[in-house]
Amino acid sequence: MFQGLLKKDFLLIKNYFWLWLIAVLAIYGAGLMFATYYDAFALVFPFIFMIYLFHLVLLPMTEMVLLKAEEKGQYWLHSTAGGMRLLLSKLVVALAVFLASLVLTDVLALITLNIANVQEYIHIPGRSVPYREGFLLNGALTAGALYFTVWGLFLWTVYHSLNAYPLLKKVRWGVVIAIYVAFQGLAAKMLEIPLIEKWFASWTVRVSEPGTQAWGIGAMSFSVENGAIQIWPIIVSVLFHVGLFLAAAWLLNRKVEV
Amino acid sequence: MIELRNVTKEYGKRKALQDVSLQFEKGKIYGILGPNGSGKSTMMKMAAGLVFPSKGEVIVNGQPADRSIARDVAYLSSEGMVYPGLTVQQMIEFFAAQHKDFSLEKAEELIQFMSLERHKKVAKMSKGQQGRLKLLLVLSRKAPVLLLDEPFLGLDPMVRDTIVKGLVSFIDFGEQTVIITTHEITEIEPVLEEAVILDEGMVRARCHVEALREEEGLSVLQWLKRNYQ
Numbered sequence: 001m002f003q004g005l006l007k008k009d010f011l012l013i014k015n016y017f018w019l020w021l022i023a024v025l026a027i028y029g030a031g032l033m034f035a036t037y038y039d040a041f042a043l044v045f046p047f048i049f050m051i052y053l054f055h056l057v058l059l060p061m062t063e064m065v066l067l068k069a070e071e072k073g074q075y076w077l078h079s080t081a082g083g084m085r086l087l088l089s090k091l092v093v094a095l096a097v098f099l100a101s102l103v104l105t106d107v108l109a110l111i112t113l114n115i116a117n118v119q120e121y122i123h124i125p126g127r128s129v130p131y132r133e134g135f136l137l138n139g140a141l142t143a144g145a146l147y148f149t150v151w152g153l154f155l156w157t158v159y160h161s162l163n164a165y166p167l168l169k170k171v172r173w174g175v176v177i178a179i180y181v182a183f184q185g186l187a188a189k190m191l192e193i194p195l196i197e198k199w200f201a202s203w204t205v206r207v208s209e210p211g212t213q214a215w216g217i218g219a220m221s222f223s224v225e226n227g228a229i230q231i232w233p234i235i236v237s238v239l240f241h242v243g244l245f246l247a248a249a250w251l252l253n254r255k256v257e258v
Numbered sequence: 259m260i261e262l263r264n265v266t267k268e269y270g271k272r273k274a275l276q277d278v279s280l281q282f283e284k285g286k287i288y289g290i291l292g293p294n295g296s297g298k299s300t301m302m303k304m305a306a307g308l309v310f311p312s313k314g315e316v317i318v319n320g321q322p323a324d325r326s327i328a329r330d331v332a333y334l335s336s337e338g339m340v341y342p343g344l345t346v347q348q349m350i351e352f353f354a355a356q357h358k359d360f361s362l363e364k365a366e367e368l369i370q371f372m373s374l375e376r377h378k379k380v381a382k383m384s385k386g387q388q389g390r391l392k393l394l395l396v397l398s399r400k401a402p403v404l405l406l407d408e409p410f411l412g413l414d415p416m417v418r419d420t421i422v423k424g425l426v427s428f429i430d431f432g433e434q435t436v437i438i439t440t441h442e443i444t445e446i447e448p449v450l451e452e453a454v455i456l457d458e459g460m461v462r463a464r465c466h467v468e469a470l471r472e473e474e475g476l477s478v479l480q481w482l483k484r485n486y487q
Contacts, residue, residue, distance in 0.1 A: 001355060003355065004351070004354075004355020004356055005355075005356075006343070007351075007352070007355070008341070008348075008352045011341075011343060011344055011348060012341060012343060012344075014310055014343075015343070068390055069341065069343075070338075072337060072338045073335050073336075073337040073338015073339060074308070074338065075335050075338035075339045077308055077325060078307070078308055078325075078331075078333050078335070079325065079328050080325070080326050080328050080329045080356075081356070082325065082326075083325075091425055109335055130362030164269065165270065166269055166271075166272070167270055209467050231341075253324075253325055254310075257303075257308065257309045257310065258303050258308040258309060
């Protein structure tokens with residue numbers, strides 16, 4: 001059953017997927033032409049960074065395209081699969097599209113870095129390709145994209161759950177935005193509590209030289225302080241987003257009506 | 259068997275169904291008639307587990323109708339159901355993967371019967387072809403209950419005729435309970451055993467089609483008109 005859902009969801013997104021990969025190559029090609037025109041190879045890098053940044057919206061956008069395909073009639077709910085498998089299939093397919101695109105971008109970045117490194121177009125400390133930073137960038141982009149996607153799934157189910165209440169139906173967007181803003185406010189307040197600050201700082205893993213850096217977005221962010229990553233915020237964040245996904249599945253099963 | 263026990267469905271102040279109690283017996287073919295907005299589709303969606311009652315309960319084969327009822331119920335929806343980007347074959351494969359009771363053999367027979375092209379995309383099919391594909395997907399299942407919500411909507415008489423013939427040829431009479439909502443009474447009348455009129459969310463009348471014909475000399479259409487006089 002789940003395989004059937006995956007296949008269907010991939011077929012729904014297949015054309016967009018190929019189009020996107022072509023777009024990535026086109027943007028990279030445009031970067032190369034730009035760099036050649038100005039005779040400055042390093043000008044390719046802003047284009048690569050732009051492609052990387054697009055990945056933050058690629059995953060949630062793919063997810064939304066897949067959900068949009070079900071909105072007419074919501075027939076997909078007439079299934080024994082249950083909300084969790086229905087949503088998980090979409091998440092897995094969207095993640096596969098995202099990762100394929102990220103790998104393609106990594107390959108383009110590596111080719112470009114190697115050319116730049118050999119030809120000394122840019123300065124790279126130690127003249128070695130920064131794999132660790134690359135992994136961290138990939139990880140941060142994936143975490144950030146997942147953050148938006150899981151929130152998108154949850155808010156999408158909230159939005160459609162409100163269909164059954166004519167009074168709220170007219171202000172559905174307002175309710176959805178209010179829920180998100182309220183949560184962000186609550187999370188920010190909680191992070192100011194000294195006890196929580198102390199708890200988060202109680203488990204760290206050293207990954208680099210001293211200094212403070214931060215990756216991620218909103219509640220999904222993690223920081224490296226004095227070269228160390230705080231582990232508890234990552235665990236709490238992962239658990240919270242799993243909970244949010246389960247809440248979305250519950251809403252889809254019990255509250256979204258056709 | 260399907261049973262609606264004092265079912266009410268409210269959307270704010272509007273009541274789509276009001277205290278409806280109905281029973282549908284195993285192996286019979288029922289027609290649900292009534293004007294637009296009478297609650298026909300809401301009732302079908304409830305039996306398919308897609309809409310939940312505000313009051314009362316809907317029981318299908320002894321179980322309250324929720325999403326899992328799709329195991330016993332094959333539902334033809336008036337909108338959605340087929341994906342424009344998928345081909346006939348891909349839709350069949352998808353349904354076969356989702357429903358254990360889906361018969362690929364029956365689907366093969368129905369492809370021929372409905373004159374559908376296996377590799378044609380849904381987006382490139384006419385409304386009539388899409389209607390036939392939907393019926394194929396539902397009739398290929400050996401589910402105890404078939405719910406057909408407006409299967410004739412927007413279809414020309416030739417297609418409607420094909421669909422009725424499809425019903426007659428591929429339904430397991432006496433085993434499968436079939437409920438059809440429609441405005442096209444003339445085409446469907448020969449296969450109906452019982453008819454129910456829904457109006458403003460309430461049951462206005464109910465009849466046995468054969469008894470109506472024999473005892474009162476009326477067709478279902480005449481009976482429907484009489485109820486609105």
